[in-house]
Amino acid sequence: MSAHLIVFWNILHGTKGWDNLSLLPQYKGQPSMKPYYRGYNAPPGGPVDGYLEEERGQSTxxxxxxxxxIKEAWWKFPLKSIANVAYLEIYFRSSTPNRHVGFSVFIFNNSSxxxxxxxxxxxxxxxNISTCIEHVTNVPINKETQGIALYNTRDPxxxxTCEGFDPRFATIEICEVKVMGCPSQHFGENCTLCDxxxxxxxxxxxxxSCTYGCENKxxxxxxxxxxxxxxxxxxCESHCGQCIIGTFCDRVTGICPDGCQDPWNGSLCNVCKEGYYxxxxKDACGNCRNGTFCNPTTGICPDGCEEHWDGLTCKECKNGNYGQNCDFNCGRCTNGTFCDNITGICTEGCEDHWNGTLCNVCLDGFYGHxxxxxxxxxxxxxxxxxLTGVCPTGCKDNWTGPRCDECEDYKYGPNCVFNCGHCKDGKPCSKLNGHCExxxxxxxxxxxxxxxxxxxxNLNADSGISKASTAIISIVSTFVVVTLLYAVVARIVYDKMKHMIPLTGKNPKDIISGKLDDHLVDTNIDPTYQKITKQSENSFYQELRIYKNDDFVQNK
Structure with missing residues (x-):
């Protein structure tokens, strides 16, 4: 009902202040009670007929x-529509008010x-059972409701000690009940429209006041x-930022008067402090370049990452690095793969000649950077x-040097098994070919x-040959011997290297003349070629021995 209709309704009925809704036709429903005893001639409608006991006696x-x-009794009065009930003004039977000590009042919206x-x-x-009942008792309701009920019980x-209380039975004995209030959504003695x-x-x-809550929740x-x-x-739809625990922001401005929780910042404590996102x-920025800070929302480093770091947030090691600070380099992982950026392990194995869980040490039998x-x-x-190639406990027989990779003095040949000849002044021969230099x-x-x-x-002076002639003859003889020696060696190597054509694609003549590719003398060449080369090398030294002992007679 609108405010102007309420004013008109009050003028029409000549009322002022709260209305007794129990007498208004638009509200008055049909009361009921239990247990009902017709012999008393005291029906349930008496309390809402507008008459007091003093006026009509018990019949009202x-x-x-x-x-x-009877251990419980009740009387209820439904309203035809919801009303904002302020209080009840109850007129108990004047001779028995204390029979109602401990009674209760209920409200309801369903007449059943x-x-x-x-x-x-x-x-x-x-x-409150510590007090006695007054003949006229006011009971506060202050609820929107469509019915009220009085209830009394002797259980428990x-x-x-109130005079007139009868513990044998429960009863309701009332002569008038005034339901004082306003139409729904109105309040006060003038029934003003609620805000x-x-x-x-x-x-x-x-x-x-808004006791039912606010329209704006x-x-x-x-x-x-x-x-x-x-x-x-x-x-009021904005939430406070992260104010210091136990405090709240200003309800108008949103400012946290005592400051922000760590690591929050800003006047409203709703943005991350520099270095967090x-x-x-709670997430710390990654390793942004030159000490810059990441985006406080995404964590992305706008200027890129520090050295060795990678990823949008610069929290991952760059490929080839690992460790807590990404400051360790991966080992020699196979086929150009990268190690795990946390553990450094090469998950697919190591390059040739490398070993260890991190592929950072040489395979047994190899050394060097x-x-x-x-x-x-x-x-x-x-x-x-x-690292150095040094043999810690020394070398095998006939070998010497820190790395045991050269022949001892007076030994020569591929396995250092040949003894030097009778070189002048006791000097050792060449460790490569056995020549006495x-x-x-x-x-x-x-x-x-x-x-x-x-x-x-010394030659006979009478022979007529001068020392100069002797020197010339010696030079010519040496040249002839060397030429013949080279021819023998070239023939031996040529015969042996015929088998190498399918492996190298090279002409044996080129190989003999020194036109070998670098890879043919590398230590990592095909084992088949190594075997052929070693056989050729051994044959070479065997031929030299035959020459040395048999005055250059070829082995047929």
Whole structure:
């Protein structure tokens, strides 16, 4: 009902202040009670007929059956429409008010309701049994409802000293009940329209406050004039930022008066502090370049990542690096793959000659920065140092040097098994080919100084040959011997290298003349070629021995 209709309605009925809704036709329903005893001539409609006991006696009252077997009794009055009921003015039977010690009042919107069902939802009043009942008692309701009910019980038994209380039975004995209130959505003695800020425009029947909540659910009731704690703004739809724990922002401006929680920042404490990002600002920025900070929302480093770091947020190691700070380089992973950027393990294995879980140490038998150098002939197959190649316990027989990769003095040949000849002044021969570079001891001759000589050191002066002629003859003889030696060696190598054509694609003549590709002398060439080369090399030295011992007679 609108405000102007209420004013017209009050003038029409000559009323002022709250109305007794029980007498208004638009509200008055049909009352009922239980247990009903017709012999008393006290029907349920008496309390809402507008007459007091003093005016018409007991006939205007309602009295339930007062039998000792009755342990509960009720009287209820439904309204035809919902009203904002302020209070009840109850006129108990003047001779028996204390029979109602401990009574209760219920409200309901469905006329079929029977008290005391669902007391948590319907009970609005319980009498304090430490006091006695007055003949006229006011009971506050302050609820929007479509019915009221009075309920009395002796279960459990009420303990009271009030005069007239009868513990044998429960009864309801009332002579008038005034339901004082306003139409729904109105309040006060003048039945003023509730404020629209109240939820469903329902309010306190006495002062109009929004006791049912606010139309704007984000406002704090009953005033509905300020935002709830934790909200701010004109419509209270904005949430406070991350204020210091236990405090709230200003409900109008949203500013946190005591500052922000760490790591939040800004006047509203709703942005991340520099160096943090994400919905909760708990994620630290990655390793952004030159000490810059990431985007506070996405975590992306706008200027890129520091050295060794990668990924949008610069939290991953760049390919080829690993470790907590990405400052370790991956080992030699196979086929150009990269190691795990946390553990450094090459998941697909290592390059040739590399070993270890991180592929960062040489395979046994190799050494050097690139692990491409083979160990020498270390003693009893002991492995060399993988960095320097040094044999820690010495060399096998006939070998020497820190890496055991050269022949001992007075030994030569591919396996250092040949002994030097009788070189002049006791000097050792060449460790490569056995030649005595300084010449032979007197009485010995040949390239290897291993053939005894019958010639004297001086020629007969009478022979007419001068020393100059002798020198020329010696030079020419040496040239002829060397040429023949080269021809023998070339023939041997040529015959052996015929088998290498399918493997190398090279002409044996080119190989003999020194036109070998670098890879043909590398230590990592095909094993088949290594075998052929070694056989050729051994044959070469065998031919040299035959020459040395048999005065250059070829082995047929």
């Amino acid at each position: 009252c309602s009295i339930t059956w007062t039998n000792p077997s 309701y029977i008290p005391p069902v669902n007391p948590s939802q319907h009970k609005v009043f319980s009498h 038994l009420v303990n009271t 629209k800020k109240c939820r469903s425009r329902m309010c306190d029947a006495f002062n109009g 984000f406002m704090e009731w009953p005033e509905c004039s300020v935002c709830k704690e934790g909200l701010f703004g004109q419509d 994400g919905q909760t600002c 690139h692990c491409k150098n083979k160990c020498g002939l270390c003693l009893t197959r002991m492995l060399c140092n993988k 300084a010449g032979c001891v007197s009485g010995w001759g040949g390239l290897f100084c291993s053939k005894e000589s019958s010639c004297t050191e």
